Amino acid sequence: MIELKHVNKYYRNDEEELHVLKDINMSVEAGEMIAVMGPSGSGKSTLINTLGFIDTKFDGEYLFEGENLVTSSDDRLSKVRNQIVGFVFQNFSLIENNTVYENVELPLLYNGYGFHETKERVMDALVKVGIADKADKHPKQLSGGQQQRVAIARALINQPSFIIADEPTGALDTHTSTEIMELFRELNRKESATIFLVTHDPEVVPYCDRLISIRDGAIIEDRAVIHE
Incomplete structure (x- = not known):
């Protein structure tokens, strides 16, 4: 699905040139759950x-589905x-x-959906993450874990x-973190969602299929995660 070929990224100012991505080569199949x-x-x-099409100024090639x-x-x-x-x-x-419902609905409206077309999809998404009963609440009425589900x-x-x-x-405590990671794993398995989890927490890694470690702008490790 995704292929990065010899991707290099530089930040340049008057005094120096910073080489922030160094010859990144990476291939990702649909349905993978990857810890970065x-x-x-x-x-x-x-x-x-770069993967999320936010930063598009780099050397090399980024192919999405070819x-x-x-x-x-x-x-x-x-x-x-x-x-x-999805970010x-x-x-x-x-x-x-905005209510929970309105927060989830917003990307659909950006995509050109009318208000009358969104209800089923919004409620379906809220059911998937287990908070359909919170649709009319506002974020400050929710716990951190519930806000992350939104x-x-x-x-x-x-x-x-x-x-x-x-x-x-x-931003979550240990118990809530475990719940959120279980939710990501369920979405990955049931919905075949392809997920990149960016983290510095090693406890996240066992939930994933693959680990990509990056240091000083280079991939130093890219391996399958062995599940006991």
Whole structure:
């Protein structure tokens, strides 16, 4: 589904040139659940921004289902991003004044759906993440774990080709983190969702099928996760 070929990324300023991604080669099949690990400053955020079509200025090739979408116009690229990628963030990034329902509905409205067309899909997404009974609540009325479930439902709503979850358990306690990781694994297995989990928490790795470790801008390890 995804292929990165000799991807290099540089940040240049007047004094120096920073080489932040170094000859990244990566192939991802649909349905994989991948942990992307690395310390702060390792390049994992830049890699994820590249995968998510947020950062498109790099050397090398990014093929999605055999097509180089990065060369598309900005309009097409933002449409592609909205349809192909679902994002889940550590801080949930929910709109406080909107209800749970409205937060999850928003990407559909961006995609051109009318209000009358969204209800079934929104409720279906809320059922999948186990919070259909919270549709009329506002984010501040929910626990951290429930807010993260809203964020996951919002990421799922456009039936994306893959989900990028950036430190999705970073703001959660241990018990809630386990619940959220179980939810990701269920989505991966039942819905065949392709998921990238960006983390520095080794406890996330056993939930995944594959581990990609990145350090100093280079992939230093890419291996299957052995389940006991």
